[in-house]
Amino acid sequence: MSAFAGLVEHLADLLQPLFHASAAAAAIVLFTALVRLLVHPLSRAAARGQRARAALQPRIAELREKHGKDQEALQKAVLELHAAEKVSPLSGCLPGLLQLPAFFVLYHLFSSSTIGGHGNGLLSHALLGAPLGGRWSDVLADGGFGSGAGLVYLALFAVVAVVATFNFRRARRTTAAAVAVAVAVPGEGDQQVPGVGAVTKAMPYLSYFTLVTVAVVPLAAALYVVTSTTWSAVERAVLYR
Secondary structure, eight states, X not given: OHHHHHHHHHHHHHHHHHHGGGHHHHHHHHHHHHHHHHHHHHHHHHHHHHHHHHHTHHHHHHHHHHHTTOHHHHHHHHHHHHHHTTOOTTGGGHHHHHHXXXXXXXXXXXXXXXXXXXXOGGGGOEETTEETTOOXXXXXXXXXXXXXXXXXXXXXXXXXHHHHXXXXXXXXXXXXXXXXXXXXXXXXXXXXXXXXXXXXHHHHHHTTHHHHHHHHSOHHHHHHHHHHHHHHHHHHHHHTO
């Protein structure tokens, strides 16, 4: 934790001439961008995997027709097809999973009063008056939406709402296309891989869960979430166009 705290402080020092009192917040945004750059090759691989899975849909439809209502045989055959073609049905989850450690590091850094046995100097930093270690509940208790800190959260909620709506609409289109393929063969079920069908149906609504995350985590972690989800929306729009 001390090493990561030193990294954030160093980035804040570098950005101090440009962002002054908000340099630590800018450092968190830069840190998030660096993490996303490191994960970007995996995101590109996930996009290639999705295109490969889409190319397998005609063959999966043939398997549905072949196995009829025998779901166990169908699922086994689909898994064998993915293995033979070296296509992972869950490869798209990897970029998101690899970002979780960075999020939890920031959460811990801005939730702990001490780091390495010393006082946590990161808690003294703020964004336009909103403490990076504070939460939305603190803002509501102290000054409400009309305060400077309240306006910071309003801006974050607005960005998250726009990005979530964009992701929701995109996910709904993707889900609709997947369902259309699934019902292309009359009388067949809607699952291609065990459990994936239910996850696919729920995915569009998960976009708005980011609003809850921003509301309950420290502001520093909220900045990470907002920056990362915005990056993801732009990245997916480019990679999956």
